[in-house]
Amino acid sequence: MTTLWIIEDNISFSHMIRTALNQSDWCKCEHEFTNVADALKLLSMGKSPDVILTDINLPGMNGIDGIKAIKSIVKEIEIIVLTVFDDNEKLFDAICNGANGYLLKNSSPDEILDAIKIVVDGGSSINAGLARKVFNIFSAMKQTENTYGLTKRETEILNYLVDGKTVNEIAKITFTSPQTVQTHIKNIYHKVHVNSRGGLVSKALKEGLVPKGVFTKN
Amino acid sequence: MTTLWIIEDNISFSHMIRTALNQSDWCKCEHEFTNVADALKLLSMGKSPDVILTDINLPGMNGIDGIKAIKSIVKEIEIIVLTVFDDNEKLFDAICNGANGYLLKNSSPDEILDAIKIVVDGGSSINAGLARKVFNIFSAMKQTENTYGLTKRETEILNYLVDGKTVNEIAKITFTSPQTVQTHIKNIYHKVHVNSRGGLVSKALKEGLVPKGVFTKN
DNA sequence: TTGAAAATACCAAGAATAGGGTATTTTTAT
DNA sequence: ATAAAAATACCCTATTCTTGGTATTTTCAA
Numbered sequence: 001m002t003t004l005w006i007i008e009d010n011i012s013f014s015h016m017i018r019t020a021l022n023q024s025d026w027c028k029c030e031h032e033f034t035n036v037a038d039a040l041k042l043l044s045m046g047k048s049p050d051v052i053l054t055d056i057n058l059p060g061m062n063g064i065d066g067i068k069a070i071k072s073i074v075k076e077i078e079i080i081v082l083t084v085f086d087d088n089e090k091l092f093d094a095i096c097n098g099a100n101g102y103l104l105k106n107s108s109p110d111e112i113l114d115a116i117k118i119v120v121d122g123g124s125s126i127n128a129g130l131a132r133k134v135f136n137i138f139s140a141m142k143q144t145e146n147t148y149g150l151t152k153r154e155t156e157i158l159n160y161l162v163d164g165k166t167v168n169e170i171a172k173i174t175f176t177s178p179q180t181v182q183t184h185i186k187n188i189y190h191k192v193h194v195n196s197r198g199g200l201v202s203k204a205l206k207e208g209l210v211p212k213g214v215f216t217k218n
Numbered sequence: 219m220t221t222l223w224i225i226e227d228n229i230s231f232s233h234m235i236r237t238a239l240n241q242s243d244w245c246k247c248e249h250e251f252t253n254v255a256d257a258l259k260l261l262s263m264g265k266s267p268d269v270i271l272t273d274i275n276l277p278g279m280n281g282i283d284g285i286k287a288i289k290s291i292v293k294e295i296e297i298i299v300l301t302v303f304d305d306n307e308k309l310f311d312a313i314c315n316g317a318n319g320y321l322l323k324n325s326s327p328d329e330i331l332d333a334i335k336i337v338v339d340g341g342s343s344i345n346a347g348l349a350r351k352v353f354n355i356f357s358a359m360k361q362t363e364n365t366y367g368l369t370k371r372e373t374e375i376l377n378y379l380v381d382g383k384t385v386n387e388i389a390k391i392t393f394t395s396p397q398t399v400q401t402h403i404k405n406i407y408h409k410v411h412v413n414s415r416g417g418l419v420s421k422a423l424k425e426g427l428v429p430k431g432v433f434t435k436n
Numbered sequence: 437t438t439g440a441a442a443a444t445a446c447c448a449a450g451a452a453t454a455g456g457g458t459a460t461t462t463t464t465a466t
Numbered sequence: 467a468t469a470a471a472a473a474t475a476c477c478c479t480a481t482t483c484t485t486g487g488t489a490t491t492t493t494c495a496a
Contacts, residue, residue: 096356098357100350123349124350125346128342129341132341132342135313139313139314141314142315162416164413164417165416196415198419199381201419202380202419206423
């Protein structure tokens with residue numbers, strides 16, 4: 001039996017969902033809350049469900065911050081966002097904060113039940129349309145491929161600069177003279193069109209001239 | 219009628235898929251290729267399908283680079299990756315390069331047909347397990363929330379530093395003296411534990427002390 | 437209203453950087 | 467084999483940065 005809590009300030013909508021979900025023989029909605037704080041209170045008293053279905057637009061703490069707050073108390077809870085918002089920012093923030101599913105409010109009870117099953121089975125639930133948005137967010141943050149024609153050595157030195165290393169430190173690392181490093185940096189500045197260390201590091205990171213180390217394996 | 223190309227070096231597997239998909243009354247596989255180059259050749263001759271199903275591990279150009287190459291010729295083609303790899307890096311790279319679907323090779327013909335239908339309908343196709351991985355990649359790149367106790371003014375100045383501005387420029391912008399700015403920077407250095415401009419900018423961007431402007435609305 | 441925190445401002449000196457040169461040696465690709 | 471590109475190295479100077487101080491005024495929360 002999968003236990004469920006709902007956080008939703010529209011009580012009639014909440015009741016409707018609860019009634020529909022409780023029709024199933026494997027999912028039981030134990031509590032309904034109209035705000036995050038009440039749910040947190042019960043969580044910190046040691047109670048917790050398998051899954052929480054939460055709205056985003058809520059009185060007091062919003063649902064996005066709610067995800068974070070909930071997870072900080074019980075990390076294992078699967079959280080599914082149920083909202084009318086389908087903009088990139090909400091979607092992005094919800095997922096970043098640890099949501100495991102994202103449903104729109106026009107979803108049918110069956111779709112909601114499917115989503116609950118998916119997250120308890122270790123998957124994440126998102127429909128094809130929203131998945132496209134997620135995919136687009138990813139490809140939008142793709143590195144710009146812009147190398148400004150930096151050579152191998154220049155790229156290597158750029159990496160050290162981004163690490164905050166000084167000219168002398170880099171000279172020691174590369175077994176060259178500080179003057180050589182200085183010359184390389186000078187050439188990098190010209191190629192990248194910057195005139196300060198901070199500007200270079202910033203551009204290098206923002207435009208993906210150096211690896212950012214985004215994720216972990218598997 | 220949805221037209222399809224397959225890029226897959228395992229010819230018997232490719233044939234099998236083609237035969238299965240052609241059973242449907244709405245999807246027709248027009249061509250099979252064993253490498254990306256052959257597909258690109260036909261694309262540059264003006265031919266193009268609605269959807270391309272591609273492997274990743276291919277002789278010559280790999281499927282990930284293939285996506286980029288294909289999209290650079292015909293941007294509108296929907297590309298679905300069909301591979302045995304389920305690691306984060308391949309998944310991430312494929313999506314970043316513009317894949318609109320990601321299927322594992324153990325998918326059934328029906329699942330592949332579903333995926334094709336989804337992408338031509340403007341969605342993206344990914345199963346719940348892989349979706350969880352995508353979600354996790356997102357949450358892994360979440361900002362660290364670490365502000366190092368920077369004050370409002372310090373954060374403001376940090377933003378200017380990340381923009382590559384000098385002390386004097388910042389002083390003019392903030393209508394304060396260069397000495398004041400210098401003092402703020404000194405304090406920032408102590409709080410953030412760095413001792414160079416490059417190191418500060420790097421840490422600020424990598425740890426999300428300043429906004430990175432990741433995505434676009436909707 | 438009354439401390440504490442934040443923001444302001446200045447001094448000074450050694451270190452490092454930015455930007456302008458020039459020039460030789462190595463690599464690399466044709 | 468040879469020309470072009472890359473890497474190496476040095477000089478010089480004005481500017482900027484880093485880091486240690488001290489000290490006054492504002493702001494803000496208890």
